[in-house]
Amino acid sequence: MSEIIKIVIDGKEIEATKGQTILQAAVNNGIYIPTLCAFDGIKPKASCRLCTVKVNGRAMTACTTPATEGMEIENNTAGINEIRKAIIEAIFVEGNHFCPSCEKSGNCELQALGYRFMMMVPRFPYSFPQRPIDATNPKLLLDTNRCILCLRCVRGLKDENGKSLFAIKHRGVHAEIVMDHEVCANISDEMAQKAMNTCPVGVIIKKEKGFDEAIGTRKFDKQPIGHEIENKFNQGGN
Amino acid sequence: MNSQLEKIIKKYDSDKFRLMDILIDIQAEFGFISKEATHDVAKELNMAVVDVEQTLTFYHFFTQKSTGKNTVYLNDSAVACMMGREEIKKAFEEAAGCKFGENSADGLIGLYNTACIGMNDQEPAAIINGKVFTKLTPAVAQQIVSGLKAGKNVQDLYHQELGDGKNAAAEVKSMVRNNIRRRGQVILNDFTPGVALKTKLSSMQPKDVIDEVKKSNIRGRGGAGFPTGLKWDFCSRSTGEKRYVLCNADEGEPGTFKDRVLLTERPEMLFEGMAIGGYAVGADQGILYLRYEYKYLETYLEKVLEDARKDNRLGKNIGGVNGFDFDIRIQFGAGAYVCGEETALIESGEGKRGEPRDKPPFPVEKGYLNMPTVINNVETFCAVVKIIENGGNWYKQMGTEESSGTKLLSISGDCAQPGVYEIEWGMTISQMLEMVGASNVQAVQVSGPSGQIIGPKDFDRKICYGDLATGGSMIVVDKTRDMLKDIVLNFMEFFIEESCGSCTTCRIVPKLMKDRLVKILNGKGVMKDIADLEDWAKILPVSRCGLGQTAANPIATSIKNFRELYEAKVQKDVDYDCGFDMNKAVQASCAFVDRVPNAH
Numbered sequence: 001m002s003e004i005i006k007i008v009i010d011g012k013e014i015e016a017t018k019g020q021t022i023l024q025a026a027v028n029n030g031i032y033i034p035t036l037c038a039f040d041g042i043k044p045k046a047s048c049r050l051c052t053v054k055v056n057g058r059a060m061t062a063c064t065t066p067a068t069e070g071m072e073i074e075n076n077t078a079g080i081n082e083i084r085k086a087i088i089e090a091i092f093v094e095g096n097h098f099c100p101s102c103e104k105s106g107n108c109e110l111q112a113l114g115y116r117f118m119m120m121v122p123r124f125p126y127s128f129p130q131r132p133i134d135a136t137n138p139k140l141l142l143d144t145n146r147c148i149l150c151l152r153c154v155r156g157l158k159d160e161n162g163k164s165l166f167a168i169k170h171r172g173v174h175a176e177i178v179m180d181h182e183v184c185a186n187i188s189d190e191m192a193q194k195a196m197n198t199c200p201v202g203v204i205i206k207k208e209k210g211f212d213e214a215i216g217t218r219k220f221d222k223q224p225i226g227h228e229i230e231n232k233f234n235q236g237g238n
Numbered sequence: 239m240n241s242q243l244e245k246i247i248k249k250y251d252s253d254k255f256r257l258m259d260i261l262i263d264i265q266a267e268f269g270f271i272s273k274e275a276t277h278d279v280a281k282e283l284n285m286a287v288v289d290v291e292q293t294l295t296f297y298h299f300f301t302q303k304s305t306g307k308n309t310v311y312l313n314d315s316a317v318a319c320m321m322g323r324e325e326i327k328k329a330f331e332e333a334a335g336c337k338f339g340e341n342s343a344d345g346l347i348g349l350y351n352t353a354c355i356g357m358n359d360q361e362p363a364a365i366i367n368g369k370v371f372t373k374l375t376p377a378v379a380q381q382i383v384s385g386l387k388a389g390k391n392v393q394d395l396y397h398q399e400l401g402d403g404k405n406a407a408a409e410v411k412s413m414v415r416n417n418i419r420r421r422g423q424v425i426l427n428d429f430t431p432g433v434a435l436k437t438k439l440s441s442m443q444p445k446d447v448i449d450e451v452k453k454s455n456i457r458g459r460g461g462a463g464f465p466t467g468l469k470w471d472f473c474s475r476s477t478g479e480k481r482y483v484l485c486n487a488d489e490g491e492p493g494t495f496k497d498r499v500l501l502t503e504r505p506e507m508l509f510e511g512m513a514i515g516g517y518a519v520g521a522d523q524g525i526l527y528l529r530y531e532y533k534y535l536e537t538y539l540e541k542v543l544e545d546a547r548k549d550n551r552l553g554k555n556i557g558g559v560n561g562f563d564f565d566i567r568i569q570f571g572a573g574a575y576v577c578g579e580e581t582a583l584i585e586s587g588e589g590k591r592g593e594p595r596d597k598p599p600f601p602v603e604k605g606y607l608n609m610p611t612v613i614n615n616v617e618t619f620c621a622v623v624k625i626i627e628n629g630g631n632w633y634k635q636m637g638t639e640e641s642s643g644t645k646l647l648s649i650s651g652d653c654a655q656p657g658v659y660e661i662e663w664g665m666t667i668s669q670m671l672e673m674v675g676a677s678n679v680q681a682v683q684v685s686g687p688s689g690q691i692i693g694p695k696d697f698d699r700k701i702c703y704g705d706l707a708t709g710g711s712m713i714v715v716d717k718t719r720d721m722l723k724d725i726v727l728n729f730m731e732f733f734i735e736e737s738c739g740s741c742t743t744c745r746i747v748p749k750l751m752k753d754r755l756v757k758i759l760n761g762k763g764v765m766k767d768i769a770d771l772e773d774w775a776k777i778l779p780v781s782r783c784g785l786g787q788t789a790a791n792p793i794a795t796s797i798k799n800f801r802e803l804y805e806a807k808v809q810k811d812v813d814y815d816c817g818f819d820m821n822k823a824v825q826a827s828c829a830f831v832d833r834v835p836n837a838h
């Protein structure tokens with residue numbers, strides 16, 4: 001039987017199951033903690049740092065830190081949100097994000113976070129990097145201009161032998177995502193769709209199907225990011 | 239497949255956890271790791287090609303192209319620059335006929351930069367075909383290149399006698415000097431191998447060893463200062479089929495070199511300390527993770543290990559204690575500062591990219607191959623040997639109340655006597671400066687780039703955990719230096735190059751800060767730029783590991799302690815300057831149409 005423990009987020013006591021991360025516990029209780037690199041079903045690797053919370057005064061990432069009995073967690077505070085906003089801005093200036101021409105616009109988690117955190121103009125100068133586009137695969141387009149190196153694709157997409165479809169090359173500012181052309185050569189339609197869905201932004205795009213959902217009617221056009229979690233307990237008309 | 243390549247892969251049983259060793263051997267055999275070799279390795283190890291490439295491209299000393307028949311890796315750390323690196327660089331370039339980052343047209347010479355190689359007390363220094371050259375001069379650089387071009391063996395081009403102590407041993411034959419300037423009562427004092435192992439452990443249970451280490455109050459010497467006894471205790475209580483003892487000999491923090499001296503003069507002591515650790519936590523395997531820059535010590539260290547096995551200080555039933563089995567293998571890195579972070583080190587040891595893991599879990603619970611693992615610094619293991627020999631109480635009498643024992647400092651920069659000093663904790667910076675013969679001091683960089691740069695108003699402060707904690711790197715900067723350019727900028731470039739790039743914060747923000755610093759250095763700065771830098775620095779502490787958490791320190795601590803240097807460089811009468819230089823931007827296009835840029 002799973003053990004129930006109690007933790008406190010922003011002064012509110014909630015229940016969690018032992019073994020859950022702070023993020024899972026929060027989501028289950030309708031509390032939104034912003035995330036970018038976390039994805040259901042993929043082992044977390046805290047790289048975006050957006051889910052940073054303070055646990056007993058120390059900065060920790062909610063997506064990787066197990067909830068333990070009596071934890072005091074700060075989440076939605078001015079100080080933490082300011083750092084989160086700065087991170088979102090930093091991600092925007094690092095790459096080339098021209099939302100109006102991007103297939104992922106409206107379904108993009110980064111764009112949605114920009115809105116949620118009311119980013120107007122980033123505090124940092126744009127770096128306008130030169131990044132490659134790989135269109136050699138018959139089913140997938142890889143436009144690394146928009147890559148935020150969340151590594152969801154690297155961690156989450158493997159073939160039946162455990163080989164990676166995507167990997168990260170180099171390190172630091174030189175890091176880039178590449179596709180394994182052998183492994184991806186005969187990729188199925190389902191896998192291509194899964195790859196596109198795994199990417200939070202518009203890097204991995206399934207070919208031959210564009211803009212079939214009109215801009216303005218997409219996921220985050222209807223509701224800001226995080227509302228599905230915050231509205232968890234308000235649905236069903238009560 | 240190439241038969242040489244096949245042999246290398248076989249040597250490591252096609253084990254993907256030994257990918258680092260496989261790549262190291264391929265690089266050594268062929269001078270680079272070709273596309274074909276990468277494909278062959280992937281096939282034999284049953285990995286995707288990109289999975290091999292992700293490890294391969296992470297490390298500085300793995301290359302996908304030839305780096306020349308002879309390869310010069312010239313250190314570009316701040317102290318190297320202070321000691322005249324620029325002149326040496328020019329001399330190499332002139333003699334070789336190519337720039338740094340390139341090979342000469344005939345492919346005979348390749349010139350490359352590299353981060354601190356642990357020779358700050360004898361700069362300018364370089365690694366040439368695996369051999370360390372210290373105290374280079376432009377004339378020597380030219381001689382070396384012409385010798386190499388003439389096909390001479392690199393060892394015949396030594397411009398200095400062999401170094402002191404074991405540097406001159408047949409298995410090392412290096413010109414590196416130890417520069418041991420002060421011996422304390424613990425580590426650099428006299429030492430006889432095997433005393434602790436053979437006369438003490440037979441009457442001690444593993445728990446007694448841990449208790450003795452706890453009693454000494456020793457804290458880790460690698461920088462973070464975690465209590466060693468507690469770490470061992472945690473590990474011994476974790477469950478796992480197997481346990482490991484790892485020694486962190488990555489020594490990548492610019493300005494530290496004391497572990498190099500211990501590896502040269504006290505390897506028996508280090509291996510004994512690891513064995514004691516193995517006994518305490520119940521591990522029978524140890525791994526020495528050694529930075530690639532110290533590969534010149536490999537043959538020697540293998541011999542020391544072999545001798546220890548012959549003398550029953552390693553192997554089975556060590557020291558006659560029934561069931562006390564322990565052995566050590568050497569795992570090389572391949573050029574990545576971040577691999578000094580303990581969980582990155584573990585990843586690297588498992589053949590992967592050196593990306594730090596999220597904690598918890600800590601290595602004592604899930605470390606190497608997910609088994610309970612103790613990781614300690616070279617100096618920590620050495621000190622433990624003396625603690626077991628002489629007791630925790632003896633150790634505790636030295637140093638201060640909360641910082642017991644002695645500490646090795648690696649002191650370099652503007653001082654008469656750079657080198658290694660074993661001091662008791664509690665010495666003040668002023669005392670230290672007097673000890674090393676430094677005058678006209680502008681600043682001291684305490685604990686390397688990840689530490690802090692302090693000025694005279696702080697020179698009465700003490701070197702200890704409660705005040706100025708340090709892993710041992712101390713760089714003296716005198717008043718002739720342009721601190722922001724010579725030190726701060728160099729350190730920011732170091733962090734940018736060495737970030738693993740996993741965290742958004744550490745990957746993006748230091749570069750933005752460095753660009754802003756350059757803007758200020760170019761005379762385009764305004765007061766707001768200083769305030770921005772202070773604000774941006776606050777983002778970095780949410781990074782995963784110590785590298786990102788401290789990557790703003792060169793700028794943040796220099797603004798805190800030397801704000802006047804920044805203020806002197808910014809424009810006082812201008813509120814805003816985007817930093818853009820129109821004339822410079824149109825230079826190339828103007829040249830093309832034969833015009834002189836004259837935008838206003």
Ligand SMILES: Cc1cc2nc3c(=O)[nH]c(=O)nc-3n(C[C@H](O)[C@H](O)[C@H](O)COP(=O)(O)O)c2cc1C
Pocket residue numbers: 457458459460461462463464466486487488489490491575576577578579580581613614615616618783784785
């Ligand atoms: C970026 C980075 C580099 C590090 N480099 C080293 C190193 O070269 N040697 C070392 O002993 N510890 C290094 N550390 C500290 C290790 O993570 C770890 O704390 C240490 O090896 C533990 O040993 P100790 O307790 O004996 O000090 C580094 C930490 C970081 C964040």
Ligand code: SF4
Pocket residue numbers: 146147148149150151152153154166177198199200201203204
């Ligand atoms: S391609 Fe997409 S999923 Fe992969 S790292 Fe880049 S942004 Fe993340």
Ligand code: SF4
Pocket residue numbers: 576593594736737738739740741742744745781782783784785786787
């Ligand atoms: S802080 Fe920097 S070096 Fe450390 S894990 Fe994050 S990106 Fe890598």
Ligand code: FES
Pocket residue numbers: 034035036037038045046047048049050051052061062063064
């Ligand atoms: S979601 Fe936790 S760090 Fe990215």
